[in-house]
Amino acid sequence: MAFKQWAAARRLKPGDGRELERFRWWQLPFRSLFWLRLPGGGQVRLHAVDVRHWARLDNSRIRAHLFLDGRHVAESKLPAAFSVDGGVIEVAMSSYGIRRCHYRPSGGQPSQLTPDPASAEGRRARFGARHPGLSRAIAIGSVLLLVIGVGLNVLQLAEPVSHIPPVTQRIGTFESPVHLPIWLNLTLGGGAVLASMERALRLRYSSLLDAAGR
Incomplete structure (x- = not known):
């Protein structure tokens, strides 16, 4: 576990502060977007994980981008582990799409982030609910x-x-x-x-x- 944490930290890079782009319908085949609300500093902070698979390749490695309250704060090659309030957001990918996008709290059970309603994952979740x-x-x-x-x-x-x-x-x-x-x-x-x-x-x-x- 210590080696995995060290390797994940090596893959992390600071964000550039840019604003999160709204999900567009034509991005369905090559973009995934997930949301997580966490309390921090006396308020609820909104985290977003944006993964552009089959696009924006960096040396054949796909990156996950972390946004906090709509601003880019970090990015990482996959698999990624972003430290957030009270735990870690873990992101991994398979050959067919997102394999894992979970929040693992310190001392608690991991839970999946909520997919954006406009994304393919969000549409599949909505279909399952209906x-x-x-x-x-x-x-x-x-x-x-x-x-x-x-x-x-x-x-x-x-x-x-x-x-x-x-x-x-x-x-x-x-x-x-x-x-x-x-x-x-x-x-x-x-x-x-x-x-x-x-x-x-x-x-x-x-x-x-x-x-x-x-």
């Missing part, structure tokens, strides 16, 4: 697509791997019971990507499912 049943069905479908895609890929990859001489000598050969046509493999791969993107909008991430679905 249509909880359909939202759960989509979430379950996303998991099933990933489980099926990962399972079939493992079965099909195991066969050629088992024919590598050193592997054959140790465990023998394996004949996969599944041989899917290319078009179906591509379809399942595309479904797995969409499923991981949907899960990223809800800040859900599994190193087994989402990482394997890449």
Whole structure:
């Protein structure tokens, strides 16, 4: 943990004081914006975390920007850890979107920041609140697509791997019971990507499912 804190501190840079830009609809594919209100100094301070993914790349590393009461106060390459009143805001990203944007209070349980209503994450959260049943069905479908895609890929990859001489000598050969046509493999791969993107909008991430679905 001490090393992670040291590494996160090394990635931090001071802000330039610029004003936070309002979220625009055309920024949906490449911007995420989250909000957090915290008491501090006898008043409630408004924090915002702005991440421009697939844009504003700095040496192939995406940056998270912290705003306090509408002004830029810090930025960091990801994963980021911003010290704020009473705790830390942690930001991380996967290949498909925001993986984590949580406030971790000192001695308390972490909680997710509130996505901006205009952002893709905010629209997905609003859809879940308005249509909880359909939202759960989509979430379950996303998991099933990933489980099926990962399972079939493992079965099909195991066969050629088992024919590598050193592997054959140790465990023998394996004949996969599944041989899917290319078009179906591509379809399942595309479904797995969409499923991981949907899960990223809800800040859900599994190193087994989402990482394997890449």
